[in-house]
Amino acid sequence: MLLSRYLLPVMKETPADAQIVSHQMMLRAGLVRQTAAGIYAWLPLGLRVLNRIASVVRAEQDRAGAIEMLMPTIQSADLWRQSGRFDAYGPEMLRIKDRGGREMLYGPTNEEMITAIFRDCVKSYRDLPRTLYHIQWKFRDEVRPRFGVMRGREFLMKDAYSFDMDEAGGRASYDAMFTAYLRTFAALGLRAVPVRAPTGPIGGDLSHEFHILADTGESEVFFDSALDDVDLGDPDAPAKLRNLYAMEAEEHEKIADCPVPAERLAKRRGIEVGHIFFFGTKYSQAMGLQVQAKDGSQVTPLMGSYGVGVSRLMGAIIEASHDDAGIIWPESVSPFDIGLINLRVDDPACAAAAHALQAKLEAAGRTVLHDDRDARGGEKFATMDLIGLPWQIVVGPKGVAAGTVELKRRSSGEKHEASMESVMAKLTA
């Protein structure tokens, strides 16, 4: 991609209304623009990151056997009356009347709708267990939207719903999602702590929140540092992790005798990015979902729901991975693999070398953002550091004459001259 034909409106100044670093950097790096309070447009660079985060989430859902579908954003109030939540949900639900005066709402979550669809589509034990998920925009009418996409009103969420014939099956489905979440955060380059959580308005008796560790996080968590030693490939990992101590500060402080020895107790700041629930028959019973069991009897399936904030994760990743100069994207979600700077666009040899390198890297499957603008070197370096691509290649006249470029690793700042061939070999290995 040529930057001269792209849309990347970076800002030199830190916007005054952005309080936290991820919000500041998302605006400055041209990832998003606010279009109304708590509602954002995703500019081209931001959309690329959002899609890559969604892809990582999707891959781990698929690996866990969940099946993707897509439910609409606008729901009928009637559905929520069946569960009793329409009146109970409170002012965060965006309530709408259509032209016919029918009560509708912009879905903040989908327990009711998926239960109704499953009730409509599935009649037999043969079609259970199933875990279904979708990645769709949600709306929660926060009284005070803030922190950019971290507490926006319109946000992208992956929510999954499991249906099982019995308690043991339901707990196995919960464990599968528990593991999928930890794998997802690991694949995103994040350290996550699963914290036992109250179930709140979703209901049920088993629930965990996942907190991403970041020094600028809004929450504070205490946990047994043995958490880091559990191998996610171990089938017993969910059980092991659940048995290890992890609490939000508020809950931790209520506990007189913490069971973790002081030398193993870690205290870190975090950002909640996921929340999972096993709530049994709460919705299936209220909404009359039953399936026929093998013996011919009618059984009310047990359900769980599993949410992760896809747009929120972008903020969390930036909180966890940045420096003074800008964002440092993990390779798994970076909008481009490589930033290519041509220092002298008016020099035919530099231009030819830069275009040739871009073409070769792209032919090898790498994504490249090529800064071919007529701008000063300092501005180009600052922009590349700000937008945080993992690798930078700098093409200049001296190097081109010698057949070399400068290669810089964004995360370490380490840079060195190298031949074009060795750069190609390194970046396409």
Add this chain to the structure above:
Amino acid sequence: MLLSRYLLPVMKETPADAQIVSHQMMLRAGLVRQTAAGIYAWLPLGLRVLNRIASVVRAEQDRAGAIEMLMPTIQSADLWRQSGRFDAYGPEMLRIKDRGGREMLYGPTNEEMITAIFRDCVKSYRDLPRTLYHIQWKFRDEVRPRFGVMRGREFLMKDAYSFDMDEAGGRASYDAMFTAYLRTFAALGLRAVPVRAPTGPIGGDLSHEFHILADTGESEVFFDSALDDVDLGDPDAPAKLRNLYAMEAEEHEKIADCPVPAERLAKRRGIEVGHIFFFGTKYSQAMGLQVQAKDGSQVTPLMGSYGVGVSRLMGAIIEASHDDAGIIWPESVSPFDIGLINLRVDDPACAAAAHALQAKLEAAGRTVLHDDRDARGGEKFATMDLIGLPWQIVVGPKGVAAGTVELKRRSSGEKHEASMESVMAKLTA
């Protein structure tokens, strides 16, 4: 994908409330379920098709140099007051008040928002021309939603917006999208006719609708059959196509002397799936979008907008490509490449052969839906014909003993016995 672990709720009966064949087949084939009037959930198989249609649309937008971004679904009424359309738009706009009493709406289109974003981000002629697009859910509160996803209320649309410094540039951007649309429909296996259209509430002086030819279409179009002879690779294709006669019946009948000789005049039924507009400074002027020209003066950019109904296209494809037994997907959008039927799941040799074939085809990059359910052969054949995958492979005990399977082409119905090796070679070439 194993069908025994999937969610594919096919229906044997034709739903009484579905009037047109695409609506009937989308329900029967388990692609969608209605969740409220004119609002649909996309079941797993339907989502796969929707994503593939969107990918074809995206590829042609990218090829035309358009840049993808993503605008939110909920917009502020203030934006639409700047263009004067908030009061003008009528009852199809879903109007919403948030918890603070602020007037919002669910976007039916995005001219206002993109103009505001461009105004905020772009200040110089250096950043023009640009065409930006997004693929996002829209809502139009139809008074009588019908025909399934063909006239739904919540629907997926690709809408693009061009920004140019002058009239000639604006017309070139229009031509690029005109060509991109024809390429898109060709890639989807559809025959499309561009029809000169009135500009309506979007405004402007140049507009075309694209009608997909289908015998069950809602519109009737008259056109010069020389349209089929224009090569889309020809740079003059847009001009040539625009000069050839094509009219909706209503307009055609008003014309006393049709310029096309009777033997060249074709009359066919069609379905409108795209609409493009060049409207100059209508929105940029109303909303105060100006950029600095090379000579330092302030210029009001000229704009166009370009919409195609992504979810509607699914209905149009089915209208254009089906038979009595079900859907016949073009290869470019089929939810899976191959349907694999095991006729005897209780026979270890059949099961082993079917699983091995699935694994080999998937390893070669083909997508496979493997019917491994404990069900009768007739039901499996009927389901595969209904869901319309391009190829069917039938594994049965006699064939397995002889090392053969049956291979069937869905579009022609042609079938023959073949060795597993030759089937692999044919389907992975």
